Amino acid sequence: MQSNRRVFIKSLSAASALAATESLAKPFGFPAIIPNLAKISPNDKIRFATIGMGIQGNFDTQAALRNPEVELVGVADLYDGRLQHAKTAYGKDKDLFTTRDFREILARPDVDAVLVVTPDHWHDHVTIAALKAGKHVYCEKPMVQHLNEGKAVVDAWKKSGKTMQVGSQRISSAAFQEAKRLVQAGEIGAVNYIESNNDRFNAIGAWEYSIPPDASTKTVDWDRFLGDAPKHPFDAKRFFRWRNYRDYGTGVAGDLFIHLITGVHFVTNTMGPTRIFSSGNLAYWKDGRDVPDVMSCIMDYPKTDQHEAFQMVLRVNFANAGKINDVTRIIGNEGQIEFSENNLIMTKKKLPIAPGYGGYDSFFTFTEPVQQEFVKQYDAKYPPETRKAEPVKEIKFEAPKDDDAHAKHFGNFFENVRKGSQGTVEDPVFGFRAAAPVLACNESYFEQKVVYWDPVTMTQQSGPASAAPEKKPGATAKKTTKKA
Numbered sequence: 001m002q003s004n005r006r007v008f009i010k011s012l013s014a015a016s017a018l019a020a021t022e023s024l025a026k027p028f029g030f031p032a033i034i035p036n037l038a039k040i041s042p043n044d045k046i047r048f049a050t051i052g053m054g055i056q057g058n059f060d061t062q063a064a065l066r067n068p069e070v071e072l073v074g075v076a077d078l079y080d081g082r083l084q085h086a087k088t089a090y091g092k093d094k095d096l097f098t099t100r101d102f103r104e105i106l107a108r109p110d111v112d113a114v115l116v117v118t119p120d121h122w123h124d125h126v127t128i129a130a131l132k133a134g135k136h137v138y139c140e141k142p143m144v145q146h147l148n149e150g151k152a153v154v155d156a157w158k159k160s161g162k163t164m165q166v167g168s169q170r171i172s173s174a175a176f177q178e179a180k181r182l183v184q185a186g187e188i189g190a191v192n193y194i195e196s197n198n199d200r201f202n203a204i205g206a207w208e209y210s211i212p213p214d215a216s217t218k219t220v221d222w223d224r225f226l227g228d229a230p231k232h233p234f235d236a237k238r239f240f241r242w243r244n245y246r247d248y249g250t251g252v253a254g255d256l257f258i259h260l261i262t263g264v265h266f267v268t269n270t271m272g273p274t275r276i277f278s279s280g281n282l283a284y285w286k287d288g289r290d291v292p293d294v295m296s297c298i299m300d301y302p303k304t305d306q307h308e309a310f311q312m313v314l315r316v317n318f319a320n321a322g323k324i325n326d327v328t329r330i331i332g333n334e335g336q337i338e339f340s341e342n343n344l345i346m347t348k349k350k351l352p353i354a355p356g357y358g359g360y361d362s363f364f365t366f367t368e369p370v371q372q373e374f375v376k377q378y379d380a381k382y383p384p385e386t387r388k389a390e391p392v393k394e395i396k397f398e399a400p401k402d403d404d405a406h407a408k409h410f411g412n413f414f415e416n417v418r419k420g421s422q423g424t425v426e427d428p429v430f431g432f433r434a435a436a437p438v439l440a441c442n443e444s445y446f447e448q449k450v451v452y453w454d455p456v457t458m459t460q461q462s463g464p465a466s467a468a469p470e471k472k473p474g475a476t477a478k479k480t481t482k483k484a
């Protein structure tokens, strides 16, 4: 299997980008070399193509198109029905270019940028090929499928000079921007704990997406879909419900934890956790999937110059038949921020200096004279003003009704494309630092171990930093094995 992957990568990278351009250029009459694109004037349209026009591919395309002066010029997908659907949905007034082979998109000089909205196992390959071909890239989350794939994407991005945005669009929402402002202003004190649950109990929510009745090897490019994944006979369930299989997806961690982690990294300016542990179970959706439907994880974020140490605890339960009460909270030592849909509520609470006595306390167990002496000393130490707690304050932030995080996330991407800048809000370094903890969750779950991570050097470690003093900062990490 490993050799399959190597052969595949070799052939893909050889075929990608310019090489692909050369071989494909002739039949399509394109130039052999795609020049790197410079700034694009505000009056010129940014022309983009979507690679992977499934559910999110459509939502991404529509969100991108809600920005001015951008145009969809091509679509690649592996199911013919989706290419036909794209032609009717987006190509009414023009002949939209469609193909099963994304390399044909990369070979087109009329494409400035691509949206990579394929299943997770294709993200790194398509992104790297696109950057090499001189395209700007918007890549869906998680940026890569395995821990050891991030560096190649970061390197390709740096080398290309192109703009890249990773697609956890919620950090472009007004609520997350406000949360960042509040945390950075010290409004909730030092963050010490972050928690979030994201439960569901329905088939679609548990990724049992509809399968079109015409799905077959005629309408689906199954071999291309497999890519570097192990060979497998055609299976429409695997193609249309790929999230349920480790070969193509990243489970609940890559699908759902990633959004919160991205938000937390944005709000706290952290680089990431150093210790990650997860556990779970396949409790209910035993439909052939090989990923858990119940998962919890604990991550330790050490103190840095940006924040105190904090812990993050995340949970997904797709089999919660009880009352679903999802919460996402950032807790500090002077208050907390709780997200609710697009809004947030900040509760502020500051303890008085005086600790108090009595109640469920040892005070009553003292003898009378000792109690009197205690009170005397207490009164001397704590004058009345040190005994007052600040009243609990609740401050609500309501996002503007028309806040469109998804379009804004694309707006930030396009703005940087126009400027010829690599400074997007979720560039690949940020994107990989957010993806790594979720990929570590999967490794922790499947290999039943604690995963140690160096978020600064973005490398996996063999043990905790303190237990491995011989390790120098930046020492090469133990490689995460790509799937065989």
Ligand SMILES: NC(=O)c1ccc[n+]([C@@H]2O[C@H](COP(=O)([O-])OP(=O)(O)OC[C@H]3O[C@@H](n4cnc5c(N)ncnc54)[C@H](O)[C@@H]3O)[C@@H](O)[C@H]2O)c1
Pocket: 051, 052, 053, 054, 055, 056, 057, 076, 077, 078, 079, 082, 100, 102, 117, 118, 119, 120, 122, 140, 141, 142, 167, 168, 169, 224, 225, 239, 240, 241, 242, 254, 255
């Ligand atoms: N940002 C978000 O909120 C969000 C939400 C949902 C999904 N996503 C991400 O979007 C991506 C796609 O998810 P989805 O739900 O749209 O999946 P989907 O199965 O609905 O669509 C994926 C499409 O990619 C196509 N595809 C697969 N391999 C391809 C290849 N090599 N070249 C061209 N097309 C290819 C398939 O034909 C399919 O139509 C995933 O990475 C997912 O994590 C992000």
